[in-house]
Amino acid sequence: NYANITAFYGREFNSSTCAIQVQDSKGIEFRSTTHGSGSYSKSIRSQLSSLNKTVQIDTDLAESFGISSFSLPQGRSIDYASSWSEMQMAKNRETGAFFEQQIMYAAMIKSNSSIALDKNGSIAKSRISFEGAGHFREQKMPSNNSSRSNGPAIYHSEEDYLGQFEVDKRFDEYGKNAVIVHSATGNGSISSEKRAGRRQMSYHSGTGAYQSMEEIQTQTDHMDKLINARYGPLNYIYPSGFNINISKKWAEGMCSRSGELNPKSSTSSEPASYIAEQISNAEFLNKITALVGLAEMRTDLNLSGTARFEAFSSLPSTSKDDSGTYLFEEYSGRYDISRKLNIGGVARFDEPHLNLTISGKLSAAGDSLIDYVINVTNDGNIALGPIIITDYFPPGTEYVSSSLRPSELNRSLAQWTLIDLGIGASAIIELRLNITEKQADSLINRVRARSNQSDKWTDAEALSSLQLDWLGCCSPHLSASKKARADPIDPLLVHYCISVTNHNNQTMTAAVRDLLPNGMVFQSSSPAATGQSTGEVLWTIADLHPEETRRINYTLRAMRGGIYVNRAHISLYSADASGYAQGDIASRIEVQGAQDGGSGSAGQGSSCLGLSSIKQEWTEDWISCGACENAQSDSSAWECSSCITSALNESDHPDLSDRSSASSI
Incomplete structure (x- = not known):
């Protein structure tokens, strides 16, 4: 936008210019056209917000064909006999979405529609009854600069109707995905084709009585379709008197x-x-x-x-x-x-099960934005749905955007609903948060996935921690130990137990990741693992209360005899993100081969997992952590194992011999 002001004062000349360039905005567009003769009623309510680039248009429409006569001067007259035509078109260039609804040669149109577009997504809803020809088109591209020539659309559909129909549609695109709910009923000629990328397609065509319902979610590659159709030839007379005959039996796929x-x-x-x-x-x-x-x-x-x-x-x-x-x-x-x-479909568990992970990283631009990737996989033995995924925002952050429209959103959480997830299928949700206030040295983001099948819940939790300050405060007061023993009947089975105790005065969250040695395979655990992949198993303890001890018992199978060193990585966080620590504990066991018989033997080791304590031995420049300083000043205080040798309480595990390593965080 360019402006120029020129002024003359006496004999002096003065000029000033100003230019404003608006960048990074591809804009949105809405267009509506109507023409015809007869009875007409239309109400439009529009709202524009430049703050978040939002346009919303609500329309109520009623039209019926009729001949309109007008008297002209000198005894002349003019008659209008035009069937109705109604078109609505919306483009969201910010998200690569397109929506078009066009009714032509109509004797009657009744419509109620709502179109809302903003920089994150679009929602187009319409319920329309008509007698005439109808054309509907919807499209969602991968990005705002995509075209059909440089890649397939995330979703594309085209539908054509001729006859008398009632069509109810909802097209919801947000981020990188789209949800479509469609129903139609009537009598006439129908042709419909819907595509989700290059992966899925649904189509049908024919003439006669017709009813259909469809629901599509591109996030989970889900297509639901109900169609009832009976063949009958179509003899349609346009308002102008033109007659057309169409006869086609039904095709569907x-x-x-x-x-x-x-x-x-x-x-x-x-x-x-x-x-x-x-x-x-x-x-x-x-x-x-x-x-x-x-x-x-x-x-x-x-x-x-x-x-x-x-x-x-x-x-x-x-x-x-x-x-x-x-x-x-x-x-x-x-x-x-x-x-x-x-x-x-590959099931890793002989029961309903979800595997959930979340990873986060700070924006490459170095600003306050954080990008998270949530991945949920159905690795159980049945298809699950619906699946409710809830992300609990870290304190001091706010929602910016996601790749799927949240079904619920407030200041503390975002919730998404997946229609279903087949065996072995995965769904990825990308989430962007903004840091509004730095309340701690780390940000802890917790996510939960749930699905109810036959009144039984399948539940999974995961968390992500981002260290904002590489040198944080002293570690929270928690201790951990790990023990191993060989099975007395099957020498190739090894039973492990990891204990985590919270000595702090606030609730903590723990993520335990066991790194499987080469030659060992995970069998089972109690509680059930929240995640499993090749070479590692993950458990999440979401609410470890003060002075509470949680134990994880699990079993691994060795493929052959030998010495196995099993290491577990433990990350610990306070619920309000005020404390953070991570480190490893390990156990060593010698497994006898199946032909050798006998039990295995193990050694014992220890390691310090605290951020402040790096070495086991004392040195002159060693700086003790806050827990150790408190222990030195108060003999009754709890002492961490970076200062003293931890003793294991064998009474807690009478079935385990002293083949373990113990550590403190």
Whole structure:
């Protein structure tokens, strides 16, 4: 924006200019057009907020076709006979979203719609009844500068109707994902196609009586579809008198794919799969289908026509066996079919289970922004849904944005709802927070995932700690110990016990990560592990109260005899982020081979996990931590093991011999 002011004072000339350039704003756009003759009523309420770049438009509309006559001078007249046309279009260039709704050649339109756009996302809701031709288009691109030429859309749909219909739609895009809820009913000609990237597709077309409901969530690759349709030819007369005849039996299909469909020519280490259902030449069709992730499909179907079912799976290119699996079925006639197909879902637990992790990092620009990545994986034996994920913000931070619209948001937490998660499937939520007030040397972000199946809750927790000041305060008063013993019956089984005690006067949070030695495999634990991957197992103790001791008992299996040193990494935080410490404890055990018999033997070691105490031996320049100084001044105070040798209380574990290491934090 450029402005120039020129002034003359007497014989003197003076000029001043000012230029303002608005950057980093691609803007949003809303457009609406209407024309036709007859009865017309329209109400528009618009709101613009430049603070957060928000535009909201609410519209109520009622139109019906009629001939309008007007008298002109000198005895002349003019008649208007125009069918109604109504178009609404919205573009959110900040997020790469597009929404269009257009009704043409209509004898009647009744509509109630609401469109809200801001820099984080868009919500378009509409309920419209019409008699005429309708076209609906929705699109969500990966970024604000994406186009169809340089990559697939996260979501893209196009629908065409001709006849008399009622359509109810909700298109919600936020961050990097979209949620779509759609229903339609009526009689006429229909053609619909919906795509989620290159991974999933749903389509149907035909003429006759029609009812459908669909729900799509791109975050979890979920597609739900209900369709009831019966064939009938369409003889439609436009308001202008033009007549058209359309006759098409019903066609419908859904498909989902993962990995590279041609693994032999790719270097992908991931398996590939493809599931598809195709219905054609159907007189009637009643179908309920759910795509749960990329490799699971459930269908209940009643039809008169032709149905084809196809499934393909292939091992990764690194596998020696590349034969894969192929399934094909075809039915022609009248059938009731119920199917459930799952490809490649790997369950690590023989029960419902969620694996949850969170990682965070400060913005590369060095400002006050923090980026978190929350990853939830269903590694249990059944599909779970809905899954509620709650992130509890660290004190002194505020929500900025996320890759999925929160179902609940306030100053202390954000909550997201995932429709479902198939076996072996994962969902990633990206979260950005802003540090408004530095209240401690570290930021502790806790996240929780829950799902209820048959009145039984599956629960997982994880936390992330970011050290804002590399040299923090003294470590909180906690102690930890670790013991190991060989199983008396199966010598290759090793039982471990980790004890953590809170000697502080406030509630603490502990994250225990056990690094499995080479040649040992995790079997089970009590309590259940909150996370597991190759080479490590994670437990989270969210609320360790003052003077409370928690124990983790778990079992590992050795693949062969030998000496195994098992190390566990423990991170400890106070609930208000005022204290932080981390370190390792270890245990050594000798496992006899299955053919040798007998029990294993173990040694004992100790290590200090405190930030203030680095070495075990005393040196002249060694600086004692606050706990040790308090112990020296007050003999009744608790003493940390960096100052004295810790003694293990064997009465707590009568079944464990003295094969352990003990440490204090």
